[in-house]
Amino acid sequence: MKELFQQLNKAFDNKIRLGVMSVISVNRSATFNELKELLDLTDGNLASHIKKLEELDYITVHKSFFGRKPNTVYEITSEGRDAFELHLKALEAILNKQ
Amino acid sequence: MFFLLFTEREKLNQRFNSENLFNTDCLLVLFILFYFAIQSTFKMEQKEQYVNEIKAIRQMMEQSSRFLSLSGLSGIMIGFYAVVGAFLANYLIHNQVKPGSSLVSQLFLLAVAILILSLVTVVVLTYRKTIRDGHKIWNKGTRMLILNLTVPLISGGILISIFITRGFFETVAPAMLVFYGLALVNAAKFTRQEIYYMGLCQIIIGIIAALIPEYSLIFWALGFGAIHIIYGSIMHFRYDHNTKTKKS
Numbered sequence: 367m368k369e370l371f372q373q374l375n376k377a378f379d380n381k382i383r384l385g386v387m388s389v390i391s392v393n394r395s396a397t398f399n400e401l402k403e404l405l406d407l408t409d410g411n412l413a414s415h416i417k418k419l420e421e422l423d424y425i426t427v428h429k430s431f432f433g434r435k436p437n438t439v440y441e442i443t444s445e446g447r448d449a450f451e452l453h454l455k456a457l458e459a460i461l462n463k464q
Numbered sequence: 465m466f467f468l469l470f471t472e473r474e475k476l477n478q479r480f481n482s483e484n485l486f487n488t489d490c491l492l493v494l495f496i497l498f499y500f501a502i503q504s505t506f507k508m509e510q511k512e513q514y515v516n517e518i519k520a521i522r523q524m525m526e527q528s529s530r531f532l533s534l535s536g537l538s539g540i541m542i543g544f545y546a547v548v549g550a551f552l553a554n555y556l557i558h559n560q561v562k563p564g565s566s567l568v569s570q571l572f573l574l575a576v577a578i579l580i581l582s583l584v585t586v587v588v589l590t591y592r593k594t595i596r597d598g599h600k601i602w603n604k605g606t607r608m609l610i611l612n613l614t615v616p617l618i619s620g621g622i623l624i625s626i627f628i629t630r631g632f633f634e635t636v637a638p639a640m641l642v643f644y645g646l647a648l649v650n651a652a653k654f655t656r657q658e659i660y661y662m663g664l665c666q667i668i669i670g671i672i673a674a675l676i677p678e679y680s681l682i683f684w685a686l687g688f689g690a691i692h693i694i695y696g697s698i699m700h701f702r703y704d705h706n707t708k709t710k711k712s
Contacts, residue, residue, distance in 0.1 A: 381520065388524035393604060396528070403600070404528050454521070457514055 370463065373456035375449055377422055382407065382415045387450045390425060390442045398438040416440065424449060531605035531655050533597050536704050538589035539696025542582040543689045549578040550685035557681075568628065593704065609654040616647035637680035641670025641687045656703070662695040 378384045385405045389396050396404075402412050419425045424446030428439045442450075526532060556570055594601045620643025627635045648663030666687050673683035 381517075384517065384521060385524050388521045389528040392525040392529045400528075400604070404524065454518075457518055461511065461514055461518070 370456055370460050373452060373459075375453040375456075377419070377424070377449070378453045380415065382412070383419055386412075386416060386419060386440075387424070387442070387446065390440055391447060391450055395439050395441045398440070401440070419446070422446075422449075527599075527605075528603075529605055529608075529654065531603070531609045532703075533590060533594040533599055534655055534659075534699065535586070535589035535593045536696045536698070536700030536702075538586045539692050539699060541585050541589070541696075543692030543694075543696055545578050545581055545585075546688035546692065547685055547690075549574060550681055550689060554681060568633075572628070605654050609651050612651040612654060613647050616643055616650055620644070620647070634677040634680065635674070637684040638670045638674035638677075641666050641673060641684065644688075645670060656699060658695055658699055658702075662691060665691050665695075 378387065382405060386401060389401060389404055398412070398416075401407075401416075402409065405412065416425070416427075420427060422445075423443055425440050426443055428441070430437050430439070553571055553574055556567060556574070591601065620639060623643075624636055624639050627633075627639065645663045645666030645668075648659050648666060650663075652660035652663060669683050669687040669691070673680045673687075676683070
């Protein structure tokens with residue numbers, strides 16, 4: 367049982383980071399504004415959590431411009447996908463055991 | 465934990481010289497009960513937290529990639545349009561009303577009228593439902609849904625038009641059913657799962673209609689009419705009905 371809890375990823379303790387990973391894992395990519403609308407967040411709040419996921423190499427960032435407007439697109443990395451899947455499997459295993 | 469409790473009891477017993485044995489036993493039982501009560505509520509809370517977490521993940525995944533506000537009621541309505549249309553077509557085929565215009569162009573006009581009426585119904589009712597649910601109409605799910613619906617539908621539409629101009633009339637009803645079914649199966653990834661099974665039903669009915677061409681109008685009414693009504697009601701009572709009772 368304890369081993370299962372250790373498999374839960376600390377990075378996904380936070381609801382916002384979990385939300386970002388869920389959206390990005392299903393869709394091929396998501397823009398900053400799409401994530402903001404879906405998760406109902408402010409700019410600063412989302413940016414800080416995205417930075418953390420970026421530091422862990424779970425997501426990659428592509429920045430470009432639509433005319434003058436910046437367009438930031440996020441994609442999941444293979445490491446991020448593995449980590450997220452492991453986390454989901456651990457959650458499932460814990461729920462099945464109890 | 466229990467080992468500790470028992471050693472504690474031994475110590476207590478020694479201290480009270482087994483005079484108060486009953487009391488220490490009582491205490492021990494209470495303590496064990498208390499321990500289990502705390503642990504089970506703790507476990508329950510944790511379990512609930514994880515269940516909620518998984519629910520939130522699922523919801524995010526669906527909301528970001530699927531269009532879930534498809535109106536079941538509109539499915540029922542377009543089913544009725546199709547049945548009425550099939551009766552009208554049957555009437556036109558068996559009694560030539562206006563001898564001036566040809567039967568083919570009359571049937572074609574009828575089909576176009578049903579198509580436009582159905583599209584307007586679906587768009588209006590679904591738009592209303594999306595507003596009521598408080599969702600965005602134009603998200604990734606909608607775009608992917610429309611794109612995946614239109615590719616098989618337009619290619620089928622062009623093919624069927626060619627069949628009509630060449631005079632292969634018996635292929636029209638089965639081809640309409642099969643292409644519509646393929647469009648639904650293709651688009652189901654971006655909306656409710658029921659659409660997938662509805663598409664499969666349409667394809668099967670289309671293939672049977674091709675095997676028995678003399679009854680193809682009946683199969684057309686079955687596919688576009690009955691199947692729409694059945695799946696429309698399933699979706700209406702599964703999703704729309706529930707949200708209404710929840711809100712009231």
